[in-house]
Amino acid sequence: xxxxxxxxxxxxxxxxxxxxxxxxxxxxxxxxxxxxxxxxxxxxxxxxxxxxxxxxxxxxxxxxxxxxxxxxxxxxxxxxxxxxxxxxxxxxxxxxxxxxxxxxxxxxxxxxxxxxxxxxxxxxxxxxxxxxxxxxxxxxxxxxxxxxxxxxxxxxxxxxxxxxxxxxxxxxxxxxxxxxxxxxxxxxxxxxxxxxxxxxxxxxxxxxxxxxxxxxxxxxxxxxxxxxxxxxxxxxxxxxxxxxxxxxxxxxxxxxxxxxxxxxxxxxxxxxxxxxxxxxxxxxxxxxxxxxxxxxxxxxxxxxxxxxxxxxxxxxxxxxxxxxxxxxxxxxxxxxxxxxxxxxxxxxxxxxxxxxxxxxxxxxxxxxxxxxxxxxxxxxxxxxxxxxxxxxxxxxxxxxxxxxxxxxxxxxxxxxxxxxxxxxxxxx
Amino acid sequence: xxxxxxxxxxxxxxxxxxxxxxxxxxxxxxxxxxxxxxxxxxxxxxxxxxxxxxxxxxxxxxxxxxxxxxxxxxxxxxxxxxxxxx
Numbered sequence: 001x002x003x004x005x006x007x008x009x010x011x012x013x014x015x016x017x018x019x020x021x022x023x024x025x026x027x028x029x030x031x032x033x034x035x036x037x038x039x040x041x042x043x044x045x046x047x048x049x050x051x052x053x054x055x056x057x058x059x060x061x062x063x064x065x066x067x068x069x070x071x072x073x074x075x076x077x078x079x080x081x082x083x084x085x086x087x088x089x090x091x092x093x094x095x096x097x098x099x100x101x102x103x104x105x106x107x108x109x110x111x112x113x114x115x116x117x118x119x120x121x122x123x124x125x126x127x128x129x130x131x132x133x134x135x136x137x138x139x140x141x142x143x144x145x146x147x148x149x150x151x152x153x154x155x156x157x158x159x160x161x162x163x164x165x166x167x168x169x170x171x172x173x174x175x176x177x178x179x180x181x182x183x184x185x186x187x188x189x190x191x192x193x194x195x196x197x198x199x200x201x202x203x204x205x206x207x208x209x210x211x212x213x214x215x216x217x218x219x220x221x222x223x224x225x226x227x228x229x230x231x232x233x234x235x236x237x238x239x240x241x242x243x244x245x246x247x248x249x250x251x252x253x254x255x256x257x258x259x260x261x262x263x264x265x266x267x268x269x270x271x272x273x274x275x276x277x278x279x280x281x282x283x284x285x286x287x288x289x290x291x292x293x294x295x296x297x298x299x300x301x302x303x304x305x306x307x308x309x310x311x312x313x314x315x316x317x318x319x320x321x322x323x324x325x326x327x328x329x330x331x332x333x334x335x336x337x338x339x340x341x342x343x344x345x346x347x348x349x350x351x352x353x354x355x356x357x358x359x360x361x362x363x364x365x366x367x368x369x370x371x372x373x374x375x376x377x378x379x380x381x382x383x384x385x386x387x388x389x390x391x392x393x394x395x396x397x398x399x400x401x402x403x404x405x406x407x408x409x410x411x412x413x414x415x416x417x418x419x420x421x422x423x424x425x426x427x428x
Numbered sequence: 429x430x431x432x433x434x435x436x437x438x439x440x441x442x443x444x445x446x447x448x449x450x451x452x453x454x455x456x457x458x459x460x461x462x463x464x465x466x467x468x469x470x471x472x473x474x475x476x477x478x479x480x481x482x483x484x485x486x487x488x489x490x491x492x493x494x495x496x497x498x499x500x501x502x503x504x505x506x507x508x509x510x511x512x513x514x
Contacts, residue, residue, distance in 0.1 A: 180461050195482035205468050206494035207460060335467060349490055365486035366471035391445060405445070405472045 002066020012169035023055045046070035046085040054174045073154040075114040142168035148175040161196050161249035178202035200335035202368045212237045222246040223336040224368045225324045244267035249311045254291045264323035272281035287315045334401040335367035347397045353381045356413045375406035442473045456499035
């Protein structure tokens with residue numbers, strides 16, 4: 001059953017979203033059917049979906065799931081699309097109109113979401129609707145929630161919130177743009193009761209001093225490692241609310257939620273099944289997960305003989321908990337934004353005076369991690385003069401969160417036997 | 429007063445590196461996230477103060493406190509310094 005059929009069957013009568021306009025579930029459904037009727041030429045086509053407004057985005061999702069062959073959710077950054085696709089919203093006018101044209105979805109749509117690849121270059125990851133909606137919870141309680149959308153709706157995390165809200169019959173408002181003050185304003189004006197955000201955004205919302213005014217009953221933390229002080233603070237502000245921190249591996253396509261308000265997850269989960277997943281830790285301290293479904297062919301190659309996948313996340317057992325330490329690849333997470341050290345190093349090495357560069361994460365109590373660079377420069381270099389040049393060069397070639405917040409001038413950087421930078425060694 | 433001046437100096441330094449333009453007059457009542465410093469700038473300020481003062485009060489808290497204004501921010505550092513000297 002496609003998304004539209006599921007909503008038709010659920011037959012929700014309430015408000016699906018509020019914001020600059022208020023749109024009901026029946027309006028969304030009617031809008032989606034109208035799209036299928038008016039653009040029959042888009043059926044069985046691959047469609048690239050641009051985000052304009054939340055109502056039109058939701059209608060397009062409803063119209064195209066089960067109806068188009070592929071659905072690409074275009075991120076805010078440009079990314080090539082590997083096949084012939086139709087752009088939506090459509091620029092071409094209606095060429096044909098046929099009332100007898102079928103509006104019934106009949107095929108499985110491949111969904112494509114952008115993710116930052118292992119090299120820092122974004123790439124498309126294919127999903128089925130079943131896998132995207134696996135975590136959705138449908139209940140009477142869920143249907144009464146009013147979600148504030150804090151993530152970009154075209155990204156994995158944002159889509160999860162959208163699908164949760166829509167499929168459970170809840171209401172949602174777009175709070176994904178603006179600074180923390182503007183967002184809390186939007187949340188307060190629409191009486192948001194459920195929020196899913198990165199720990200970094202939760203900290204900023206707390207800094208507004210007004211978060212406690214929201215009647216929150218469900219709080220979700222994701223996209224970064226949650227720390228105990230933050231969990232304690234949220235729990236103190238919202239003692240009767242459900243507080244979850246979630247772990248998700250977009251590439252592996254699996255995730256789980258922890259609801260006991262403690263960081264990490266219970267050690268007892270190892271060796272048993274939880275959330276449909278089996279857990280294990282290997283000798284390199286990597287977390288491996290065994291998904292309940294057979295992953296697509298790309299991932300199937302990466303399964304071990306027992307059907308587990310390596311998440312690439314480093315974990316450590318501390319007492320009765322398994323705690324997350326970060327990515328083994330060294331990928332830095334600045335407030336939910338992933339930074340690939342190699343990409344930043346390449347930019348630094350473009351400067352003639354820089355001989356060697358090593359980029360790594362420094363723990364930060366505000367954004368989780370910050371980017372720091374150790375650099376080796378030529379002996380005649382004036383450090384004080386080079387520093388502003390480095391910053392200016394980085395500003396030209398990198399996003400703000402990728403720019404090192406600190407440059408340490410060091411005498412040498414150690415390399416391993418293969419001549420590569422020694423990333424496991426303590427930093428300078 | 430010395431602590432507040434240190435924080436103000438660090439704030440100005442960090443704003444330059446973070447490419448943030450601070451508002452002209454930062455007073456006790458200035459809301460931090462409206463001082464011109466965004467979340468990245470604020471994170472850098474806390475990191476730099478840890479180097480300058482040797483403390484990061486936000487990483488030492490059992491239940492985190494999040495300052496809204498400049499005065500609240502300075503108070504958190506003052507309390508952390510006093511706590512450390514006891």
